[in-house]
Amino acid sequence: MQIGFNNDIRPILRGRDIKRYSYNWAGLWIINTHNGYIDSKGNKIPRVDIEEHPTLKLHFDSYYDKLIVRSDKGDTPYNLRNCAYIGDFARQKIVYPNMASEFVAVYDKEGYMTNQKCFIITSETENLEYLTSVLNSKLNFWYFKLIGATLGASGYEMSKIFVEKLPIIKPSFENSNLIKSITYLASEILKFKKENKDASLEAQEVDSMIYKLYNLSIEEIELIESKG
Numbered sequence: 511m512q513i514g515f516n517n518d519i520r521p522i523l524r525g526r527d528i529k530r531y532s533y534n535w536a537g538l539w540i541i542n543t544h545n546g547y548i549d550s551k552g553n554k555i556p557r558v559d560i561e562e563h564p565t566l567k568l569h570f571d572s573y574y575d576k577l578i579v580r581s582d583k584g585d586t587p588y589n590l591r592n593c594a595y596i597g598d599f600a601r602q603k604i605v606y607p608n609m610a611s612e613f614v615a616v617y618d619k620e621g622y623m624t625n626q627k628c629f630i631i632t633s634e635t636e637n638l639e640y641l642t643s644v645l646n647s648k649l650n651f652w653y654f655k656l657i658g659a660t661l662g663a664s665g666y667e668m669s670k671i672f673v674e675k676l677p678i679i680k681p682s683f684e685n686s687n688l689i690k691s692i693t694y695l696a697s698e699i700l701k702f703k704k705e706n707k708d709a710s711l712e713a714q715e716v717d718s719m720i721y722k723l724y725n726l727s728i729e730e731i732e733l734i735e736s737k738g
Contacts, residue, residue, distance in 0.1 A: 525607030525627030545584030
């Protein structure tokens with residue numbers, strides 16, 4: 511479904527909801543009484559005026575004693591504090607959890623918000639579907655296990671300090687056809703996942719294409735495959 515970007519009540523994803531190429535939305539929503547922000551086009555979006563939303567105000571007023579003592583309130587007790595990146599949730603983005611048993615990421619263009627257990631990557635110029643494929647690949651997870659931090663039985667910590675070290679091959683004239691194929695398959699996988707269809711063969715094909723993109727030898731591929 512397409513989520514309206516101007517809704518004051520928005521769907522939210524948690525870290526645990528993020529899967530490989532997909533998400534399982536738990537039906538949770540967040541009341542987004544933001545304090546105003548500048549959107550990706552440079553437009554100034556004014557703060558939400560609670561007086562224009564009497565139903566929400568009535569709900570909030572039942573918690574007013576707690577709202578008034580918040581240290582993170584905005585211009586009014588009803589508003590959220592300033593958030594420089596709040597407009598980014600409405601943009602196309604990659605969402606991945608801050609910890610997981612394996613590296614998983616999903617491409618989102620429907621405007622979901624996230625809780626503090628997620629990271630997002632936004633860009634209007636980079637091919638985010640291709641980048642999502644690389645992040646979800648067996649090659650990436652194999653490498654991430656070498657440089658990332660383990661959390662014991664909880665899995666791995668996928669903090670920015672580790673993710674920004676991942677070697678990502680940039681699109682070029684020489685690899686454009688291969689990356690185009692990877693991007694197409696990533697889009698197909700996301701579509702299949704939304705329709706609850708099996709996309710394992712397509713994911714395997716993407717892994718094979720990424721091995722080719724990174725020019726891995728048969729021996730290197732066998733090593734990565736053997737590590738799961």
